[in-house]
Amino acid sequence: MKDTGIERRRRGIPDRLAGCHTGVVEGYAIEGHVPAREIRRLLAEKPKAKGLAVPGMPAGSPGMPSEKPQPFDVLLVIPDGSTAVYASYR
Numbered sequence: 880m881k882d883t884g885i886e887r888r889r890r891g892i893p894d895r896l897a898g899c900h901t902g903v904v905e906g907y908a909i910e911g912h913v914p915a916r917e918i919r920r921l922l923a924e925k926p927k928a929k930g931l932a933v934p935g936m937p938a939g940s941p942g943m944p945s946e947k948p949q950p951f952d953v954l955l956v957i958p959d960g961s962t963a964v965y966a967s968y969r
Contacts, residue, residue, distance in 0.1 A: 893960050896932040907931065908956070912940035917953045917966050929956040931965060940968070 883901040884894065890908035892901070898911020905922055908930030921931055932954045933940055939948020955965040 891929040891958070891960065892932060892956055896934045896954065896956065896962070898933055899936055903930075910934075910956075912936065912942050913953055914941050914966070914968070921955075921965075926955065927958060929958060929960075932956055932962070 883899070884897065886903075887897060887901045887908065887910060888894070890901070890903065892908050892910050896910055900909075900911060902909040904918060907921055907928065909918060910930065911933035913931045913933050917931055921928075933951055934954070936943055937949040937951035938945035940951055950967070950969045952964045953966040953968070954962040956962055
């Protein structure tokens with residue numbers, strides 16, 4: 880099993896934002912169960928950012944079906960490692 884933390888840290892995503900998957904799309908890191916809609920938005924807007932993150936594995940997020948979905952935020956990871964809420968799912 881590959882340690883996704885290596886790639887996450889290489890891409891500037893803080894460990895506190897860890898999910899179970901790390902990917903890269905057009906130079907942006909995608910951490911965790913980020914909805915495709917927000918990835919498409921990121922690629923259209925092209926903000927100055929490291930990428931997007933959904934920390935943990937919230938029930939009801941993409942790939943995590945649940946009869947009792949949890950609310951979760953998609954976080955935009957700013958170049959300095961801080962975050963801003965990019966989208967909220969309730």
